[in-house]
Amino acid sequence: MTDIMTKQQRHTCMSRIHSKDTKPELKVRQWLWTHGYRYRLNVKGVPGKPDIVMRRYRTAIFVNGCFWHGHEGCEKFKMPKSNVEFWKTKIHRNQERDKQNYQVLKENGWQVLVLWECELVTKLFETTMQQVEVLLHNYCLATISPKIKEYIKVDEDAFQMAAEADADYGF
Numbered sequence: 001m002t003d004i005m006t007k008q009q010r011h012t013c014m015s016r017i018h019s020k021d022t023k024p025e026l027k028v029r030q031w032l033w034t035h036g037y038r039y040r041l042n043v044k045g046v047p048g049k050p051d052i053v054m055r056r057y058r059t060a061i062f063v064n065g066c067f068w069h070g071h072e073g074c075e076k077f078k079m080p081k082s083n084v085e086f087w088k089t090k091i092h093r094n095q096e097r098d099k100q101n102y103q104v105l106k107e108n109g110w111q112v113l114v115l116w117e118c119e120l121v122t123k124l125f126e127t128t129m130q131q132v133e134v135l136l137h138n139y140c141l142a143t144i145s146p147k148i149k150e151y152i153k154v155d156e157d158a159f160q161m162a163a164e165a166d167a168d169y170g171f
């Protein structure tokens with residue numbers, strides 16, 4: 001496999017990078033900020049350098065482009081017609097790397113939220129962010145008091161991880 005892109009490939013890349021709805025990460029940040037959440041960006045030393053790190057909620061948010069990160073079953077994720085193998089390999093590698101990063105984070109008690117660009121289009125944005133808010137609160141509550149587990153719907157695995165991580169943040 002070669003890393004050298006043809007003109008066409010480069011064009012495809014750039015047009016996807018700079019597509020007009022490509023500021024989803026910014027939108028997410030703004031929403032969180034105006035709703036009173038505080039976070040840090042691209043923290044070094046956190047696996048996968050999440051786009052947004054919310055320490056209080058022990059949550060890492062990744063805002064993923066559907067093409068580069070290979071959003072399965074998504075209509076924004078279509079293989080270019082030429083050099084299919086090249087793209088398949090490249091995107092598969094991204095997917096694997098993502099998976100590994102998420103895994104490490106979860107093993108360390110972090111909640112991983114992956115927001116796909118297709119979920120952040122204007123029409124769906126508010127709904128998506130409301131779901132994010134619910135997940136943040138649930139995870140935070142589960143971290144504070146394991147007894148609350150019975151009253152809120154939290155992914156059982158996530159809950160286990162939260163319980164383990166308890167000491168680190170002195171809740």
Ligand SMILES: [Zn+2]
Binds near residue numbers: 075117
């Ligand atoms: Zn998608």
